[in-house]
């Protein structure tokens with residue numbers, strides 16, 4: 335096995351071994367392959383100048399990472415809260431042009447593209463305004479705040495021909511890429527069921543973020559921040575903890591489930607909305623006035639494939655998938671994956687024959703061994719495969735893919751259609767929870783139906 339190079343041929347060899355295999359198992363440890371192309375120097379004429387919209391928790395990280403990618407520069411930043419202008423200048427440079435009005439960035443001919451990390455209820459407007467102004471845009475996940483928003487965003491992006499990349503960085507994960515290789519080579523046999531889960535158990539994980547101390551209607555344009563949502567008096571908790579309310583956020587579905595869904599779509603090569611969703615959940619622990627559930631479990635049909643996703647904000651659990659197939663189990667975690675092949679055939683006489691009278695049982699066992707022992711002895715050794723990653727940041731390659739696409743005009747994987755499909759799974763999970771019954775995606779009317 336070539337270290338750091340898990341080639342197609344090697345996968346096929348393992349697959350062949352697994353298909354005929356006996357019971358012994360061997361572990362193959364692989365080290366990561368660098369996928370990040372950002373070390374490549376860019377000519378000055380190739381420099382991409384982006385405008386940053388939203389410099390909050392996620393936006394500040396995107397901004398800090400983007401400016402370390404060769405050939406990428408931040409030209410200006412927009413945020414409705416002046417404290418974040420200070421932060422943007424701390425991250426980029428003291429003289430960085432800053433504004434409360436993101437449209438000024440869209441009108442600026444020196445800006446090639448936008449990176450946006452605003453709350454979910456602002457995604458539709460920012461994306462539609464950006465592509466309509468001729469700018470490419472990286473917009474954070476979940477792509478949309480509602481199914482209707484997603485439909486409008488797909489239309490606008492397609493009409494404009496601009497590049498839209500959505501920020502579910504699992505799509506650029508090396509672990510998901512390895513899992514995709516395993517699945518696409520048929521090593522799992524028939525796909526039976528996909529499970530995914532993720533859990534947290536602390537106030538920060540449940541979005542109880544501390545608002546900035548100085549926040550006031552003087553340094554924040556609170557009216558604009560609220561967008562089209564029915565207006566409330568100024569409330570710093572809503573500003574910092576908007577995920578708790580459906581008026582602004584999309585709950586655990588849009589915050590966490592979207593990552594599981596996007597990763598699954600990549601691994602299984604799916605690019606469609608689920609056919610059906612049935613959710614259960616509740617506000618079981620964080621009774622702080624929120625209206626979105628802190629426990630949310632959803633059963634989907636993707637075509638005829640059952641998919642079961644579970645999110646919990648009051649029990650810590652690692653982010654995990656269990657992709658179950660007739661030829662084995664693929665377990666995918668944050669720092670690696672393991673594939674355990676399964677023969678799917680009997681390796682010993684049936685225990686049912688314990689119910690036979692002795693002579694019949696002995697006759698059955700004699701015949702069984704006669705027919706199977708030689709075959710089993712010949713079977714190759716099965717290999718279980720482990721792939722482990724050191725601590726790894728998916729965001730940098732995800733941003734690099736975007737800036738490369740802005741330069742090359744080559745399409746991205748997580749485009750507006752992919753982002754829409756992933757977000758629809760989240761909206762269906764929420765709709766099912768609030769309606770208390772199954773929902774379906776109706777492609778003809780482009781709506782979620784009960």
Ligand SMILES: NC(=O)c1ccc[n+]([C@@H]2O[C@H](COP(=O)([O-])OP(=O)(O)OC[C@H]3O[C@@H](n4cnc5c(N)ncnc54)[C@H](O)[C@@H]3O)[C@@H](O)[C@H]2O)c1
Pocket residue numbers: 387388389390391392393412413414415418434436451452453454456474475476501502503558559573574588589
């Ligand atoms: N990919 C990930 O792993 C990941 C992680 C965290 C957040 N996110 C996503 O990033 C987005 C932002 O989340 P966050 O936690 O950074 O939120 P945040 O509240 O910390 O920051 C959002 C910022 O956007 C600004 N803003 C709001 N409306 C604006 C407008 N119209 N014009 C200019 N600025 C505006 C706010 O003032 C605020 O500073 C969300 O969609 C969230 O789901 C993604």
